[in-house]
Amino acid sequence: MDLKQLNAFIAIADLQSFSAAAKTTRLSQPSLSRLLKQLETSLGVELINRYHRPLQLTEAGQFFYEKVSAILTELETVTNMTQRLSAPDTALNIGFVPSVLYGLLPEVIATLKQHSAGHEHPNSSSATDIEVNLKDISSYQQVEALKSGEIDVGFSRFAHQDPWIQQILLRHERYVVALPKSHPQANISDHRLIDLANNRLILYHQTHLPAQIPNTDSVTTAMTQNASALQKDKSIMEPASAIKSTSASTVTEPLLNLFARYSITPFATTKVSDLQVALGLVAAGVGITLVPASLQTMRTDQISYQRLIHENVTSPIYLHTLKDFSHPKVSELLEAVYKVYEARGITYRRQQFI
Known part of the structure; x- marks a missing residue:
């Protein structure tokens, strides 16, 4: 059993077609069929009913698909994190939902840049030392965006229960x-x-x-x-x-x-x-x-x-980032949020990411 076989199986199961899976994986249909057969032989069970159109998973295939999909998603997340560790992005990529952007987010970003510029160049009036990229991403899409590296931190309106994510409730x-x-x-x-x-x-x-x-x-x-x-x-x-x-x-x-x-x-x-x-x-x-x-x-x-x-x-307004790979500027962003809250007289409970 290897990754090629697992990825071939997932593609066939997702698309319910050898021809469609072949286009997605850029493998020939005979190659896909061979990889699937090798996987079934190693497991000793039939995973896909080839005589049904569209293709259907067997009961064993459905169980295997659910478990393997989770494992491959986790492996992809680990791979992305490892690559980012070797070549970290200096820019801070922030995901947000529109209601946060129309609220206090612009003020928070301005405070973050002023704070960062003050630390880097105490005698300079420059406020451009930290590059910030803002991305409009829905609350639930932010979880996958964090895992893939599309964003480093996200402001959302919904709580998430994900083992890869740590989340702070900023306020109600x-x-x-x-x-x-x-x-x-x-x-x-x-x-x-x-x-x-x-x-x-x-x-x-x-x-x-x-x-x-x-x-x-x-x-x-x-x-x-x-x-x-x-x-x-x-x-x-x-x-x-x-x-x-x-x-x-x-x-x-x-x-x-x-x-x-x-x-x-x-x-x-x-x-x-x-x-x-x-x-x-x-x-x-x-x-x-x-x-x-x-x-x-x-x-x-x-x-x-x-x-x-x-x-x-x-x-509610939440701020979330990855548990095991946090951008070094995330703590400064959180501090900028609290500075804005204090200036506005907004009640909050101070927290820190682990």
């Missing part, structure tokens, strides 16, 4: 509601989610939360209690659709998940490609949306940003 950022200036509720300073249920909610997240398995008893109890409490409040004139049996454990769209925590479902939604488009639709009067508070300086001539009273309606 409160959401605010973004309404058109002409909206009847635009000048109300404190909002509840139930008060917003009659509006069209503009959804913009491209990454969804991981699905959870709900505890049926606890979810049902919480939903019943929330619905009863809301219905008893005679001052709320919500439509029947605003109180639905919605479990937050089963709703993976981030904004809808916030509503589902209170057993609320907005009467209508519109999904768009990114945050800027969402704010454009809000400005045009199409609907409302929720954004992290650091973004409430955008389109202020057309959009009114108002506070939500729910303290747990927040968006």
Whole structure:
């Protein structure tokens, strides 16, 4: 058993075709067939059913595929790290999600460059000693980007559970509601989610939360209690659709998940490609949306940003990097984040990467 045989098997299993796998691996079909046969002989089992179209894995083949795929991914990660150790990149490649870029990230980068320039040339006003490359990458894609070396560190809105990644929670950022200036509720300073249920909610997240398995008893109890409490409040004139049996454990769209925590479902939604488009639709009067508070300086001539009273309606900000291979400037980046937080009066808990 060798890497050639394993890679041939993975290609055939992924593409379910010898001809397609041959194009991907740049091997002839007879060569692929021979490598697969050698692997099956060494294992003493049949891995792929050759008489089914498209090709299908046998039960043993499915088990072997799942285990070997993980091993090969780990080997590729180790190879990339080893190559980077021998020829480290002097630039700091930072992955980010758009909501972080529109918030405090530019200020953090400026602080990092000033700090780096001050350490390298204390008597110089230059702030260009560290090269920073910014890359727009979704939260979950950042994990693979870290492993491949595409980025050295990433700002994301979601927690990751990966043995290769270490992650720091920077802070929880409160959401605010973004309404058109002409909206009847635009000048109300404190909002509840139930008060917003009659509006069209503009959804913009491209990454969804991981699905959870709900505890049926606890979810049902919480939903019943929330619905009863809301219905008893005679001052709320919500439509029947605003109180639905919605479990937050089963709703993976981030904004809808916030509503589902209170057993609320907005009467209508519109999904768009990114945050800027969402704010454009809000400005045009199409609907409302929720954004992290650091973004409430955008389109202020057309959009009114108002506070939500729910303290747990927040968006976390994480910073993550590799456990065993961290760029030497990552610690300076984290320090720059904390300097910006202190200057802004933002509450945080100081941490360090191991």
